[in-house]
Every structure is written in C-alpha cells, then in structure tokens.
Amino acid sequence: MSTSDWPLWEVFIRSKQGLNHKHVGSLRAVDEQMAIENARDVYTRRSEGISIWVIESKHIHASLSSNSESLFDPANDKVYRHPTFYDIPDEIGHM
Numbered sequence: 001m002s003t004s005d006w007p008l009w010e011v012f013i014r015s016k017q018g019l020n021h022k023h024v025g026s027l028r029a030v031d032e033q034m035a036i037e038n039a040r041d042v043y044t045r046r047s048e049g050i051s052i053w054v055i056e057s058k059h060i061h062a063s064l065s066s067n068s069e070s071l072f073d074p075a076n077d078k079v080y081r082h083p084t085f086y087d088i089p090d091e092i093g094h095m
Contacts, residue, residue: 007056009035014051
C-alpha cells in the first residue's frame with residue numbers, strides 16, 4: 001500500500017490559549033494513532049498545542065453551497081434566535 005492509498009485525516013488542534021479546537025490541515029496516515037503522531041510532528045512543532053483531534057475525512061459530511069439558501073433561510077423566520085431582544089448586564093463581560 002503506497003502512502004497515496006492511506007486514508008485522509010482532518011486535524012484539529014487546541015492551542016494553549018484557546019477554548020476550542022481549530023482545523024489546521026489534513027494528512028494521510030494508516031490509522032488514528034499514526035494520524036495523531038504525524039499531526040503532532042507537523043502541526044505542533046513549536047509546542048503550541050495541548051490537544052489534537054483527528055477524524056478520517058470520509059466521516060465528515062457537509063452541506064452543499066448550492067443548498068445554503070434553503071438550509072439557512074428558515075432561521076430568519078425565528079426572530080427569537082437572534083439575541084437582539086436581550087439586555088445583557090455590564091457585569092457579564094464578554095459573551
């Protein structure tokens with residue numbers, strides 16, 4: 001099996017300052033352990049990450065841009081989902 005036949009993995013890294021994982025790129029690996037080790041070597045060379053997630057690309061499903069209007073328009077009919085009606089007290093800080 002050549003490396004081009006290995007599954008494609010998407011890599012997400014959580015930085016030391018961050019609260020969430022961010023997509024940083026893709027790589028090919030035989031299995032999840034190899035994907036994590038390769039992701040560590042490629043995407044955290046300067047010790048900037050504290051957590052790595054990998055997921056095989058074939059398991060990610062996305063909406064099509066051609067369907068975006070029908071997919072996202074229903075939210076515009078539900079004004080209660082928009083936080084414009086709420087007063088946020090000053091002592092709350094950033095939300």
